[in-house]
Amino acid sequence: MDRCVMIQIAGKEYPMSFSLAAAKKITGRFGSIKDAKKKAAGDSEKNIEDLIQILEVLISQGCAYKNYFEKDLPKPENAPIQDGKWVPISKEEIEIAINVSDIKEIGEKIEKCMGTGTKKEIETRSIVKNAKAAQEK
Secondary structure: OOOOEEEEEOOEEEEEOOOHHHHHHHHHHHOOHHHHHHHHHOOOHHHHHHHHHHHHHHHHHHHHHHHHHOOOOOOOOOOOEEOOEEOOOOHHHHHHHOOHHHHHHHHHHHHHHHHHHHOOOOOOOOOOOOHHHHHHO
């Protein structure tokens, strides 16, 4: 299962992860994930501020995930890597790098990331009743 959704900002590919830590930070600020999604969906100044905060948290968690669990995997050529580690982008850098016209696409990426983090993965396996009894015959 892929844990990160990639987003390109200023020519760099940043990972976003909707981890438990991200969910805690986001719900701590917005009250619920549903409220966070609503607040980040609009294009008013307040909504843009909310979207940037959510984006910053998701990227921070994505970089942390990559550094902890995928440090030995090959990194994309345009990854934000310093001294072998993924480095998240700051709120100030996000504000400088993105345009108002990027807001809709960023909102969609955030929605995808948060959806990926809440998907349930179900593994099934067939169970043979009385398998042991069948082997004995």
